[in-house]
Amino acid sequence: MAAKRASISDIARELNLAVSTVSRALSSHSRISEATRKRVWKLAEELNYQPNHLAAALRKGRSNTLGVIVPHIDGHFFALVIKGVEAVANRAGYNVMLCQSNEDYVHEQKNIETLINAQVDGILVSLARTTRDFGHFEKVRARGTPLVFFDRILDGVDVSAVVLDDYQGGYQSVKHLLDQGCRRIAHFGGPQHLNIYKNRYAGYCQALHDHEIPFEKELVVFGDMTLEDGMRGMSQLLELPQRPDAVFSASDFSAVGALQVLKQHRLRIPQDIALVGFSNETFASLTEPMLTSVDQHCEEMGGAAVRLLLEMVQERSTPPTPRKVVLQPRLIVRESSRRGAGEPVAPPVPTLTPSR
16 A cells, blocks of 8 residues: 655644644745754655645646647547647646547536636637537636637637638638549538538538539538548448549548548549548558648647637636637648649549449
C-alpha cells in the first residue's frame, strides 16, 4: 500500500507551528524568518511533501487549467489541433485537461460536468457528431466560464469559434475536379446539422452551379464520414446506370473507403474515377494513389482557439461578444485526382449489375 502523502498539517504538527506559518514558509513569504523557512523546507523534503498547486490556484480563484473536448483523437486532425492548443496554452502558463466525447452526445454532457467540477478557467469544444442541441453548454455560460468552439459548431448558434472556411474548401475541391475534365461529380456528405459538413456540401453545389453542371440528387450520399460509409457509398454509386467520374468526400476516411471499393472493381484512379477528400489526414499521402485533400491548418486552428479563449478569460468581468476566426483552406493536389495534361477523360460507362 502506498504511503500517505504528507500534508501541511503534518509538517505544522511535527514542528509545532501554525498551519498558516508553514504555508507562508513554503511560499517563501517575506514575513517568515530564514531560519523557519529552512526548518520547514528540510522537513518537507524528508516527508516527501508535494504541494497541491491546483488547490492553491483555486483559493486564488483560478485553476490555470483549460478544458478541451474533442470527438476523438484518432487520426491526424484532432491530434495536431491539440498540439497547437497545448503549445499556446503552456506558453501562457496554463495546463490542458483533455476529454473525448467519442462522438457521443451523452458522453459530451459528462465531459462538460467533469470540466465544470474541475473549475477550469475556460473550455474549448469541437462537437460530437450526434450533438444536436446547445442545452448542456448553457450551464457553462451561466457560470460565466469562457467557451470557444473550434471546427464543429451547431448551425444557427451564435458562439465564439475558430473555424475553417469549409465552403471554400468544398468549392475549390469541386472546381479542381472540373478543371481535370470531370463532369459527373458525386459527393459524400456528413450530418448536415454540423457547420463543417453543411458548408462543404454548399461549396460542392455552388461550384456545380457556377460551371453549369446540373445537380443530381442520386450522386449525393450522406453518412457519418467513416471508412465503412465510404465503402457503402461508393458501392451504391457504382450501381447507378451511369456511374460518376469523380467523388468529392467531406472526409478523408470516407474517401479511402471509396478508394478500396474502386480497387476491388479494378477501376483506375483518377482516370476512371477521381477522388478528393477533406482534412489531409496523415494517411492521405500513404495511400496508393496518394489522396488529394483539403488541409485545415490544424495546429494554427488550435493555437487560434486558445488565444481567443484567453482573451475571454481576461475579459471575464464583462459578458463577451461572440467572435469568430475563419481560417482559409488549402487544397493539396495529389495523384488521386491529377489527370495528366492532354490525357483523355474516360467516358461514363454504365455499370453492369448482376441480374436478380
